Amino acid sequence: MASCVEEIVPESIAYMKLALDQAKLALDSLEVPVGCVIVEEGKIIAHGRNRTNETRNATRHAEMEAIDVLLEQWQKLGLSKADVAKKFSNCTLYVTCEPCIMCAGSLSILGIKQIYFGCANDRFGGCGSILSLHSSIGDQTKCFKCEGGIMTTEAISLLRTFYEQGNPNAPKPHRPLNQ
């Protein structure tokens, strides 16, 4: 598990707050509340939030949404692949929940510089919880710095709200819930 040993700088808190705003947007749209922002040289250049329900595509996590925004922007600007790779290597991601194995794999493929996350994801986490794709050994894999535990309480509380509010569209449970 990526632990939070370094002191959290106020900057990280500020960016994480914006990621949490994205997560709240997801919550308002009945999506699992996870949000993120991508920062390049102190400037927020993309944001994203979970859209798995709306798209019926369970891979549309916040990180993937934000990444797609950047790829589109940069290609419109006519940047080459090498330029884009260089840009990603200067980017920091702030996400409210530890990236899942798929997203961690994606971030490694893109060669992102660094990520900060809120709560750990102990079912799907790809940055320490289940797999450690940010630090995988291997000649080709790209590592990135990773630090968790930024505003964990807020991130969890959003998730908790989500699961507690239930869903008006939810089908009948297939089995009685255990108390």
Added chain:
Amino acid sequence: MSVNGGGDGAELSAEQCKIEYIPGKLPVPPHLQPTVSVLAAVIEASHASTLIRKLNKIAPLENLRHVKRIRKKRLDGGKYELSLILCLASETDGQLGGIPTDVLEFIKEYQLSSFVAKVCKYAALTKEEWDEQCKLWPTSYHPPTYNIAGITGFSEDDTRSIVDFMKYAADLARSSDNRVVNAAVIVDPSTKQVISSACDQVFSWTTAESNINIEKNGLDPNTSLNCPGTFESKEHTKLPSSASSDPGSFSNCVSCLHPWRWAEQEFGESSESWHPLRHAAMVAIEYSANQDRLLFPNDGHSGAEIILEECVSFPSTESPSKRQKTSLNNVEDGENHELRARSSDSVRPYLCTGYDIFFVWEPCIMCAMALVHQRVRRIFFALPNKTAGALGSVHRLQGETSLNHHFAVFRVSLPEELLNFDSKNSRNLLGSSD
């Protein structure tokens, strides 16, 4: 053999095509399963429930969810003795090494005398393993892919159909000019229809709008695999013909084999869009989701279920009751989806529940996890991916028990001719498989 590469009417006998199940972990003899040490204590039966509740709060057994907290042992006099796991024991030193203070206080409060016991580290995957595990300490046994057809073998009919879809994937992978790419074909095995198919689009892809094409995508009940040409659709990537002509590097275009190479210049700049993450699986999932939205525009029930499934569990500050629910979900997942997929009241599947996916090459970790999220039931691939494969080669995602969905993975060994992507290089490709 009279099989011609990629030909349509070629008849294959079952002997020519081996379908091999790739289990979640490398097989270990049941009596040699890895164990961990735990600290346990004999307790009074009357205290059992109170003690468990308290312990689950102060020392939940994080990575040993398959292990029962209490062991009931029959003693000689016909009486029962209950032992309770207190916490993990430190492997290095003896007794009171790394015991958390909470647990120490607990031991003191109830005047327990602790002893070290061994428990099996991983959940049992077979009955034989489970029997052995319980000799050490009782565990629970929930075969994660128990209900998935094919693990115990395929009928001749199923084999033929699997081989046909694999050939279809191979043809697709071969179809883009002079680059070889990976192909993914999502299939509903109950109707033998292609739901969606795609090739890698890392180096070139068409815009999302133009890809939505129900009529051509095989959901028409009249189409079946017998006429694969019917599925030819726009979604099929057109890669630029300016591809690298160096035969030695031709397989470098398979995204899952070299996920980190997208930025290398040797593939040339194209005027079309490109995207480092548009591996065949990701694109095929997107297409199937697009179709689902088109075919069932107002159906809200999918969303509701995603909410139940696509959850992130809370860190260990969470109450034990929530935790138990989470693990219950894990356990029953396989069965429920099977049932739901077959239930008559929903024609529409939930994501890709019940579907199969066929690849030429074993997918990378990003793609494999995407298939967990999208709930694919079975994965078939023809060629292992030694550089980045996530289903047995480098990672073994199907063995991660914490995931909330489990698929079964198979390798389909086809005759060489069918995987003949390039006469010069096919031997290299297949060579890596043996």
